[in-house]
Amino acid sequence: MMLKPGGLSFWGWPMHFDKPPLSLADQVALWRSRGLQVADVPRAGRYLDNIGYYRLSAYCLPFEVLPAPGERRQHQFIPGTTFEQVLQLYIFDRKLRLLVIEAIERLEVAVRTRWAHAMSLRHGAHAHMDSACFKDPGWHAKNLANLARDMENSTETFVVHYRATYTSPVLPPIWAVVETMSLGALSHWVKNTRDNVAKQAIANSLGLPTVEVMERVLHVLTPIRNACAHHSRLWNRRLPMKLPHIKRQASNLVPPESPHHQANYLYNPLALLAAMLNTMNPGTTWAARLVRLLDTELPADRLSAMGFPQDWRIRPVWQEGNKP
Known part of the structure; x- marks a missing residue:
């Protein structure tokens, strides 16, 4: 019923x-x-x-x-x-989560680092405390208060050292506080940043064409990252958001308007993660390791449940990933 x-x-x-x-x-x-x-x-x-x-x-x-x-x-x-077939699908999904969280971690740390570096050079060590750096003063005030509360309750060594050593400003510098932000929080701080020059530089470093695309990518990856962190199923998972059309990635991604909600499954984020990691670190083995996992531990007829197109193997990002 x-x-x-x-x-x-x-x-x-x-x-x-x-x-x-x-x-x-x-x-x-x-x-x-x-x-x-x-x-x-x-x-x-x-x-x-x-x-x-x-x-x-x-x-x-x-x-x-x-x-x-x-x-x-x-x-x-x-x-x-057989029970073994069910168990093997579970084990594959666990290994997939480990690969995906590795890729998102590398991306998340890079965005944290580049955002904090750009903002501090252009707006000072405590740019996160300057409401003029952000689009919405109300949003900034609320989230700055949340950040201050987190810092007050934090037992991180660098936070404890800052509180014991300095009386002002009340918060540590941006390159320190950014280390406490989740990907979801970071994506909102980046989105509300007023400085598009700084944001475009970050987008360029990831191989993404525009600030808007970068912001959308971070939002799409956040629930995937959370699913990995909470050990939730990735295989056959329908995602709440899908990636936008990215012209320079058209040969790697399925179109957002694909039938049967294909673009709402995991293939597109996997392909884009592979492309971004290749941009950040040419020669990375991540895509090759993912291809090897798919080849050895997932029957080919299960790939469609993650939104994989039939011709995925010949798409450029996976050809790059198959190089030794």
């Missing part, structure tokens, strides 16, 4: 959750009753104990019998499906 917001069915009846918790043995038995082949029951129970039934169940979906039009999820496995 499908739900409306607020816990009501389409017929307006209140819904009550009444599924009982199951022991590990009962969880394995439930899967087996639905057609999953489990060769080693104790081993499957150990994995459920470490990973959790609910988390692993998301990786069961591609192995289930598709429901007929208008019907609910069948909860029946395609004949011949």
Whole structure:
């Protein structure tokens, strides 16, 4: 039965959750009753104990019998499906998250460094405290207060040293406070920065054509970074935002208006991350390592669930990534 917001069915009846918790043995038995082949029951129970039934169940979906039009999820496995197949998809996704968070970390640190460096050279060591440097004074006042609160509660060595050594300004210099910002916070500080010359220099260093594109890229990558940090599923994940059209990346990316929401899946961010890392660090092995992971640990018929186009291998960014 499908739900409306607020816990009501389409017929307006209140819904009550009444599924009982199951022991590990009962969880394995439930899967087996639905057609999953489990060769080693104790081993499957150990994995459920470490990973959790609910988390692993998301990786069961591609192995289930598709429901007929208008019907609910069948909860029946395609004949011949094994627990090992489900587990291998989970393990692939974990390895994918590690690669993606590595790439986003490198990008995030570079943007932090370049933004703080440009702003300090052009507007002083405490540019983040100058409301004239930002587009919206109200936004700046609110977020500066949040930053001050974070600094007051911080136990980071450099923050403690600053508080013990200096009486003013109340906050450390921009190159220090930027180290405490999440990617989401950083993206908002960059977006609200008034100095487009500084921002364009950062965009250029990443191989991005405009400030607007760079700002959008940072926003698109933030929920992906958060999914990695919270160990959430990346494979088959539909993203809340998609990348804009980037003319110079047209040969690598699928168009934003692609059918079946293809541009809302992970392929485009992966391709753009590979391109940006190539710009930042020519000779990087990141794309090659991603291609190797896809080749060795994900069946080819599962790639489409991440939005990969059929001709992805011949696109320039992956050709670069296949170089030794």
